[in-house]
Amino acid sequence: MAMNLKLSTVTRRAFLKLSALTGGSLAISGCTPGALDVESESTDVNASEPTIAVEEGVEVIPTSGSNNCGGRCVIKAHVKDDVIIRLSTDEGSEDEGSTTLARACVRGRSYRKTFFHPDRLKYPMKRVGKRGEGKFERITWEEAIETIASETKRVKEQYGPASRYVHYATGVSAAIRGNTLANRLLALDGGYLGYYNTYSTAQTSNATPYTYGTGSTGNTPDDYVNSKLIILWGHNPAETIFGTSMYPLRKAKEAGVKIIAVDPRYSDTAIGMADEWIPVLPGTDNAMMDAMAYVMITEDLHDQEFLDKYAIGFDAEHMPEGIDGKESYKSYILGEKDGIEKTPEWAEKITKVPAKTIKKLAREYATTKPAALIQGWGPQRSAYGEQIVRGATILATMTGNVGISGGCASGAGYASRISIPGVPVPKNPFEGSIPVFLWTDAIVRGSEMTAKDGVRGVDKLPSNIKLIFNLAGNALINQHSDCNKTAEILADESLVEFIVVSDIFMTPSAKFADILLPGDTVFERNNITKPWGYGDFALYANKVVEPPFECKFEYEWLKEVAAKLGIRDEFTDGNETNEDWTRWVVEETRKKHFDFPTFEEFKKSGMHRFKFDEPLIAFKKQIEDPENNPFHTPSGKIEIFSKRLWDMNAPEEIPAIPKYISSWEGPEDPLKEKYPLQCIGHHTKRRCHSTHDNNPWGEEVEQQTVWMNPIDADVRGIKDGVLVKAFNDRGTVEIPAKVTNKVMPGVTSISQGAWWTPNKRGVDTRGCINTLTTHKPSPLAKGNPQHTNLIQVEKA
Amino acid sequence: MKKGIQIETDCNQCGQRIVSCPTDALSHNDFNFVNKDNKIYVINKGGESVINNATEINVKDILKTRLWFYDLLGKSFYLEPEISRLKKVCELKIFEQFINNEDFKNEGIGILRDFFDNISKISNEEFNSLRKEYTRLFIGPGHLPAPPWGSVYLSKERIIFDENTLEVRKFYKKWGVNTKNSNKEPDDHIGFELEFISILIDKSLSELDKNNINGFKNILTAQIDFLKSHILIWIDVFSDKLSENTEYSLFKGLALFLPEYLKMDIGLLEDLLENLENLQ
């Protein structure tokens, strides 16, 4: 029909004219973008209301946090029409058990915000510019998989299997995770260069066993309430999240347990829990510990009987065979060999803790029984972190707080009583491994690395690292030390020849990918999680929605790579999907935990709370029945003096007894002339390491700043909130200053995990602490010393 | 009607002769214009009718023109630039015609006119960098300066996939339209929303063919509704962000043009509805 319109207004005249001019001539080619489907049965256009009803139903599906905080919280997704419209969390009552509450923190409450961010990686990409430049082009999954498979093959043929390396990554911290799957793949394909240690606990996990023969030295947190005094030494569970330990800590506080926090920074834990805050200069903890031992010894407050019975190396009378009595801990404290008595006054000068305070703390700790000196993992991430760990274990032993309820053996403090296996990795045909922190060394000089560099399993590495899988991890740049140096190493395409990164955002690490793959999030895959040691539950993380765009869980494409390598069947071992693997995990778990629910029950409820009648007390057996239960040390005793360390013959940096070692880039380093401030990188409640940094709400929780004391700020003319540059020879960050009494004078703190964002001048404008940290490892563990830095701060 | 008829008409403003419409473009049409003796004739299946110097316009022409615009805009935001598509736009000289109109002043039009005028001269290199710009703006992998999804502007969390997405989905469903990949791609991508309008325009055209005025009215109303309740509420912010963050004239031009065009279109639809009584 010819319908003509008479114009009543002129407002749209231009368009109407245009229509008159062109109307009939305009035909669209193809039909529109083609993203929509029109149902063939057309709707009733005459009805003014819709004819197709939209379902209103909302389903609640349990899932779980799986980034690497110490918790794994219940996250319930409220789903409507395949869209998560809201989240809720554990509604379990507090009575259900002090170590099974799994309520989401500020991060969990904003998982939607983080994980449905419009900046998600959406499609596979290949690098088109120079490596690290961040220039990528979209490719198909087929091309990505083909490239990965052929490079994996090529590098193996050219440099040998040990040139292939799967990097440390904790973005998916659950039973099924990309990095172990990639290890599984390479183990089946001839091998890879393995690593040991973590970025969290290298020093403590290596040093603690020299005292006790194991790192499992913690009592479970449901025991906190049995203490009379709790000393949180560099321990900040409120922000870091250690399993579910905050709730038991609160219970202890309510029960009247005195809590003292030793920390250079007035942490949220100290604010919320502590009766007293003792600030100590970073890296000087051993001077304070030595002085505490001095007080105990000189005032005869230590538990000599306990020491005589359970320990060796405390005094001249209890030394291993053939070792001079002057090498004992007591002799060192009293200065019998070096002529320095480790008095509180001596320690005050080093630590900036008043002698009075040290004396008081020593007396209180020695005379209040039981007392728990609980170490966090922050202090040990330092140049001589091994000493800090061992120092505390000795204090715990001197006060007889080992193996008893309400006490704490100190050290690494692992205390897990539940066991949930992950996807198994077959034995690696290449037996060598490196300390994870030295992976950049293994890129540059791998084939020169030997036991001296911490190489284990082989005498010498056969080659440098040539290929890296970095899956759901940001330690390729951001969480490793010295970003500038790391970037330089990675940018050199003649060193590492191929890098695969899978992630959910364009992180600083992702920028260095050759093939960049879009990963999925916790809502988009089935998995099983459990918190770090301190939490007695397991969660079924249900897949709630499909991964958006072309995102995929790592398993999906690794299977295809395996197919191209001809090992798909071995790789999957009959487990086609994540759900197949979670079934396997449940079956394995039920072999050890007989009351663990069936797969169907677990998947539906989303949570299993383990029930225990009483707390787990580390070394209870060893203390109650030492004859039948020796410690797992060479002597069978608590080794205050370690013959194994002695035999290493490096007493300056690896002493046989724990000692204060004046640290490079510590408060006594002459470098202080140039860089007068110490700098640490605290954990912040707004991120899990680097996850959530791009959630802008985090900036409202805690802005990314460099914390400094008003005394240090004043002399530099720095006011709260002004832009400053914090720098040393390794790099510069430019962020606002937070001028606060919550950090002690002489110390600055930049919360770890901000995304390294260098501008054209190479200045990091986001404030990644690792712009300032060093590749130099700690002596024994070869661990990351990320809290050992000297810097200067100036107005920008 | 025969394929391949070329349309010549004079521009109302400058009087210039305009030759438009590539041959294959006519294949979909069941009607056309011709210009005879300075009068525009519409040729329909049923014969010819004269329009009095563009003061009376065939409604279908309006709808077809709208359809063309929504198609162009939808594709521009959802699909990577494709040279043949851009060249077609150039041949039609649409923006040239727009720009000569006093009544619709918009900075975007000039930018788009210049862009399309030069498209035949575009080098491979330039075209590649245009494609890269599209990827940078709407695909990633870096930070998207102007995410093309409504919920990013409307939800509390500023995320993709939100209740707003569902509202849009619901609206589509009312009209028998589904997002093909709704569990992978949010329904409220600007490209999809514009495509949805073009589907409604298509539907309205068929109602016209059926002489169903009531149905026709409902579809027009639905378009106004959808534009107002789902697009206009965020499009200004989106287009501001987009124009601030690109130096490429195609995208800058589109960013500046889009919201003004949509606002004008709502007015046009309202006029149409008001004037439906006058239809014979």
Ligand code: SF4
């Ligand atoms: S970030 Fe950790 S503590 Fe916070 S909600 Fe997630 S799992 Fe729980």
